[in-house]
Amino acid sequence: MEKNKPRIATASLAGCFGCHMSLLDLDEKLLDLVELVEFDQSPIDDYKHITQTCQIGLIEGGCCNVHNVEVLKQFRKQCEILISVGQCALMGGIPAMRNAIPIESCFAEAYLNGPTVYNPKEILPIDKELPSLLDKVYPCHEVVHIDYFLPGCPPDTALFNTILLALLKGDKGAIPKELLHYD
Numbered sequence: 001m002e003k004n005k006p007r008i009a010t011a012s013l014a015g016c017f018g019c020h021m022s023l024l025d026l027d028e029k030l031l032d033l034v035e036l037v038e039f040d041q042s043p044i045d046d047y048k049h050i051t052q053t054c055q056i057g058l059i060e061g062g063c064c065n066v067h068n069v070e071v072l073k074q075f076r077k078q079c080e081i082l083i084s085v086g087q088c089a090l091m092g093g094i095p096a097m098r099n100a101i102p103i104e105s106c107f108a109e110a111y112l113n114g115p116t117v118y119n120p121k122e123i124l125p126i127d128k129e130l131p132s133l134l135d136k137v138y139p140c141h142e143v144v145h146i147d148y149f150l151p152g153c154p155p156d157t158a159l160f161n162t163i164l165l166a167l168l169k170g171d172k173g174a175i176p177k178e179l180l181h182y183d
């Protein structure tokens, strides 16, 4: 009987999905990867939710609202190894540019005073379906334990292959420095 393959899941929080695009840029190497693993929640099979415990999880984006925090905590519970992927997950990235600005000023610029805003009734988005914004954007490791970090915006495509193969082989050896960038 064929041994169950390790499962990999991916999820996106406050990110642009560019890190996922870098993973997808593995192109034909993805075919080699699916010989070794099963993809769970990911853009590869388009599963929208994680279906069971996975051996490796890749998380993109930081936490800017309460929904991101819930998703991240749940994802952490379901992934034995969790890898923070890209500058948004590692440091908050572009969304964290609001961290130096009071949240009321962010709302005012977005919905009242911005140069392209037309909102004569000055209605702010208050529907309870909308997740509340956090006081600032948090990197993932400030919310849950993270096992590995892949820097870059986005991380180099080859870096995904290198770290996934290393973890699958149980070889946590050094990642080539040329694959790491901190832009």
Ligand code: SF4
Residues within 6 Å of the ligand: 014, 015, 016, 017, 018, 019, 020, 060, 061, 085, 086, 087, 088, 089, 093, 094, 152, 153, 154, 155
């Ligand atoms: S790190 Fe860069 S590519 Fe990845 S989600 Fe953030 S902005 Fe997009």
